[in-house]
Amino acid sequence: MIDQYMLRYFLAVAELGSFGRAARSVSVTQPTLSAGIAKLERELGARLFDRDRQGVSLTPAGSRFLVRARRIAAEYEQALSEIQAVPEPRLLRVGVLGTIPTRAVEAILERHGASGADEVLELLDGGERELAERLERGRIDVALTVIRPHHARFHPEVLARERYMMVLPPEHPLAGEAQVPAEQLAQDRMALRRHCEALPEINRFFTQRGVRPRFVLKTTSDARVLAIVRAGAGIGMMPEGFADGTVRFVPVRDFELARDVGLLFASDAQVAVGRTSPFIALVRAHYRKA
Amino acid sequence: MIDQYMLRYFLAVAELGSFGRAARSVSVTQPTLSAGIAKLERELGARLFDRDRQGVSLTPAGSRFLVRARRIAAEYEQALSEIQAVPEPRLLRVGVLGTIPTRAVEAILERHGASGADEVLELLDGGERELAERLERGRIDVALTVIRPHHARFHPEVLARERYMMVLPPEHPLAGEAQVPAEQLAQDRMALRRHCEALPEINRFFTQRGVRPRFVLKTTSDARVLAIVRAGAGIGMMPEGFADGTVRFVPVRDFELARDVGLLFASDAQVAVGRTSPFIALVRAHYRKA
DNA sequence: GGTCGATCATAGACGCTGTCTATGGAAAGC
DNA sequence: GCTTTCCATAGACAGCGTCTATGATCGACC
Numbered sequence: 001m002i003d004q005y006m007l008r009y010f011l012a013v014a015e016l017g018s019f020g021r022a023a024r025s026v027s028v029t030q031p032t033l034s035a036g037i038a039k040l041e042r043e044l045g046a047r048l049f050d051r052d053r054q055g056v057s058l059t060p061a062g063s064r065f066l067v068r069a070r071r072i073a074a075e076y077e078q079a080l081s082e083i084q085a086v087p088e089p090r091l092l093r094v095g096v097l098g099t100i101p102t103r104a105v106e107a108i109l110e111r112h113g114a115s116g117a118d119e120v121l122e123l124l125d126g127g128e129r130e131l132a133e134r135l136e137r138g139r140i141d142v143a144l145t146v147i148r149p150h151h152a153r154f155h156p157e158v159l160a161r162e163r164y165m166m167v168l169p170p171e172h173p174l175a176g177e178a179q180v181p182a183e184q185l186a187q188d189r190m191a192l193r194r195h196c197e198a199l200p201e202i203n204r205f206f207t208q209r210g211v212r213p214r215f216v217l218k219t220t221s222d223a224r225v226l227a228i229v230r231a232g233a234g235i236g237m238m239p240e241g242f243a244d245g246t247v248r249f250v251p252v253r254d255f256e257l258a259r260d261v262g263l264l265f266a267s268d269a270q271v272a273v274g275r276t277s278p279f280i281a282l283v284r285a286h287y288r289k290a
Numbered sequence: 291m292i293d294q295y296m297l298r299y300f301l302a303v304a305e306l307g308s309f310g311r312a313a314r315s316v317s318v319t320q321p322t323l324s325a326g327i328a329k330l331e332r333e334l335g336a337r338l339f340d341r342d343r344q345g346v347s348l349t350p351a352g353s354r355f356l357v358r359a360r361r362i363a364a365e366y367e368q369a370l371s372e373i374q375a376v377p378e379p380r381l382l383r384v385g386v387l388g389t390i391p392t393r394a395v396e397a398i399l400e401r402h403g404a405s406g407a408d409e410v411l412e413l414l415d416g417g418e419r420e421l422a423e424r425l426e427r428g429r430i431d432v433a434l435t436v437i438r439p440h441h442a443r444f445h446p447e448v449l450a451r452e453r454y455m456m457v458l459p460p461e462h463p464l465a466g467e468a469q470v471p472a473e474q475l476a477q478d479r480m481a482l483r484r485h486c487e488a489l490p491e492i493n494r495f496f497t498q499r500g501v502r503p504r505f506v507l508k509t510t511s512d513a514r515v516l517a518i519v520r521a522g523a524g525i526g527m528m529p530e531g532f533a534d535g536t537v538r539f540v541p542v543r544d545f546e547l548a549r550d551v552g553l554l555f556a557s558d559a560q561v562a563v564g565r566t567s568p569f570i571a572l573v574r575a576h577y578r579k580a
Numbered sequence: 581g582g583t584c585g586a587t588c589a590t591a592g593a594c595g596c597t598g599t600c601t602a603t604g605g606a607a608a609g610c
Numbered sequence: 611g612c613t614t615t616c617c618a619t620a621g622a623c624a625g626c627g628t629c630t631a632t633g634a635t636c637g638a639c640c
Contacts, residue, residue, distance in 0.1 A: 001294060001295075001443065001558070002294065002366060002369075002370075002558060003293055003294055003627095004291060004292065004293055004294065005291075005627080018587080018588095019587075019588060020586085020587065020588080028627090028628070028629090029628075029629060029630080030587080030588070030589095031588085031589075031590080031591095031628085031629080031630085031631095032627070032628055032629070033588095034588060034589060034590090035589090035590095035627075035628085036627080038589085039627095042428055042556075042557050042559075043557045043558045043559060044370070044373050044374075044557075044558065044559055045373070045374060045557060045558075045559025045560065045562075045563075046373050046374070046559070051587085051588065051589095053586090053587075053635090053636055053637065054637090056587095056588090061373050064372055064373060065369060065372075065373055068365055068368060068369035068372065069369070071365055072362055072365045072366065072369070075358055075361055075362045075365060076292060076362065078358060079292075079334075079355060079358035079359070079362070080292075080334070082354055082355075082358065083334050083335070083336050083351050083354060083355055138332050149628075149629070150595070150596070150628085150629095152596095152627095152628085153291060153596080153597085266332070267332050267333040267334070267335060268291065268292060268333045268334065268335075269332075269333060269334055269335025269336070270335065272335075273335075293598095295598080308616085308617095309616080309617060309618095310615085310616070310617080318598090318599075318600090319599075319600065319601080320616090320617075320618095321599085321600080321601085321602095321617085321618075321619080321620095322598070322599055322600070324617060324618060324619090325598075325599085325618090325619095326598080328618085329598095341616090341617065341618095342607095343606090343607055343608065343615090343616070344608090344616095346617090439599080439600075440599090440624075440625070442598095442599085442625095443625080443626090581640105582639105582640100583638100583639090583640095584637105584638085584639085584640105585636105585637090585638085585639100586635105586636090586637085586638100587634100587635085587636085587637105588633105588634090588635090589632100589633080589634075589635100590631105590632080590633070590634095591630105591631085591632080591633095592629100592630090592631090592632105593628100593629085593630090593631105594627105594628085594629075594630105595626105595627095595628085595629100596625105596626095596627090596628095597624100597625095597626095597627105598623105598624095598625090598626105599622100599623080599624085599625090600621100600622085600623075600624100601620105601621090601622090601623105602619105602620085602621090603618100603619080603620080603621105604617105604618080604619070604620095605616100605617090605618080605619100606615100606616085606617090606618105607614105607615090607616080608613105608614085608615080608616095609612105609613085609614075609615095610611105610612090610613080610614095
């Protein structure tokens with residue numbers, strides 16, 4: 001069985017001349033890609049690449065196979081675009097992760113309305129698992145959410161990497177720092193976002209450093225967290241995407257956790273739709289700017 | 291992701307006009323095939339078949355896709371045959387299941403030698419698991435063994451279905467019957483093949499009928515079982531492939547257990563080799579005759 | 581010449597998904 | 611009616627593609 005993923009890996013390596021770079025370009029780890037190429041070579045019964053230092057190069061057999069592989073990939077593309085010749089009435093069902101800043105969604109929707117596109121939207125809020133399930137069942141066409149490794153089947157498109165940062169009121173003594181050590185936050189009281197996907201890791205990080213902050217609020221409302229911080233009643237921990245100028249976002253030293261925000265598509269067909277949808281274009285534009 | 295298996299299912303349904311028949315032709319169950327087509331239709335965002343009574347038929351979108359699907363399948367074929375243009379020195383490493391009758395292997399090897407083919411063979415005996423593992427690692431090219439559902443990845447090719455039958459000496463009172471009920475064998479003494487892959491099921495069958503035969507021999511040698519039977523010292527239970535004219539093979543009533551004997555290939559490449567190898571041609575011929 | 585960095589291969593664990601068996605529902609035939 | 615013949619659905623299992631962690635090998639650089 002020569003599965004599609006092997007062709008993808010092969011084309012990437014042939015183009016980039018390196019297993020590592022190819023792995024990054026197809027969003028898998030290097031061992032995964034090595035295994036994929038190894039399996040392809042076993043299936044074909046021929047070595048496709050010469051592994052030298054300073055880059056891998058195609059063997060003669062590899063060159064011949066490259067021609068075929070390109071053609072197969074092209075046929076897949078054509079089959080897809082051909083069958084979606086009639087794009088149907090433009091209804092796009094969009095799942096939006098609850099922890100995507102409301103402000104961002106609002107701004108995109110506003111522009112979408114102003115653009116006068118005849119695209120009808122159905123928006124649906126939900127958690128990570130809920131959105132994945134609805135994508136799976138074809139109940140939504142696309143989701144704006146956090147991208148995880150096991151989302152590979154949904155044709156993930158990462159739009160932005162958002163670090164988790166400390167949220168401080170502008171008048172906080174550390175608000176001007178480039179970064180703050182966890183220990184200096186022991187006195188502050190925290191607004192705790194109970195719905196945060198990174199909550200367990202954040203807790204672990206602080207307890208490992210012996211810091212056990214008191215909380216002033218437990219909530220599932222991001223707006224309320226920002227309100228508390230603005231009022232100077234506490235501090236918070238949020239993805240930088242929530243930055244809005246009224247509060248200060250400061251990285252915590254040695255805390256590298258981030259989330260990848262992006263699009264997931266229900267199917268190949270929806271990926272194709274995504275290339276023409278005005279709404280999705282606006283989503284991309286929003287994150288390119290930010 | 292439009293994986294290869296979906297294309298295989300689609301082409302089968304398009305050709306045969308029925309999910310059930312298509313499922314049989316690609317060796318999966320009907321629900322599996324239904325799920326595959328459903329997924330393909332989701333991925334493409336279009337219905338490919340109209341499900342009516344008296345047969346399914348292609349939708350317009352399905353017809354268009356059929357053209358592409360055929361082309362992709364053809365490209366796969368060409369890529370494979372092209373890369374194996376140079377077949378290398380003809381060394382074929384063959385794994386043979388221990389419970390394949392020695393007589394059969396012997397006959398095939400004899401004919402192979404007589405044919406004067408310049409194909410060098412390496413034979414290796416082993417159990418089911420051992421052979422599968424060696425195929426997996428590419429240590430053997432092909433295996434003649436029992437085919438199981440989970441061997442799908444080895445491109446299985448079933449050559450014969452062998453029922454398990456009672457082996458009786460020609461002078462046994464039941465040797466002439468078309469079939470014998472288990473209960474009438476309670477008095478006989480059995481030669482028990484300890485290496486038999488079906489031993490647990492055979493035991494279960496007899497004990498469920500309250501028959502608990504005494505054994506006269508426990509062995510891992512099929513030749514010795516046949517010797518015991520020939521000598522009239524006991525009876526045995528073996529796949530019908532062992533029939534050789536010196537003993538009688540009689541089906542046991544209500545005992546339907548059978549094994550599928552056939553070929554497994556290490557990879558796509560070896561399937562291609564299998565199309566030209568004289569040895570494999572002889573194996574196929576042997577089972578077609580029998 | 582050791583140490584570091586870069587690159588591809590290997591080992592073990594995890595979890596998605598394609599497969600199975602068992603069952604449901606709906607149309608056609610007797 | 612009852613049976614037969616389709617395809618669809620539900621739940622369970624297991625294979626394999628993926629990950630992290632580690633090893634092996636070579637070149638570069640004081």
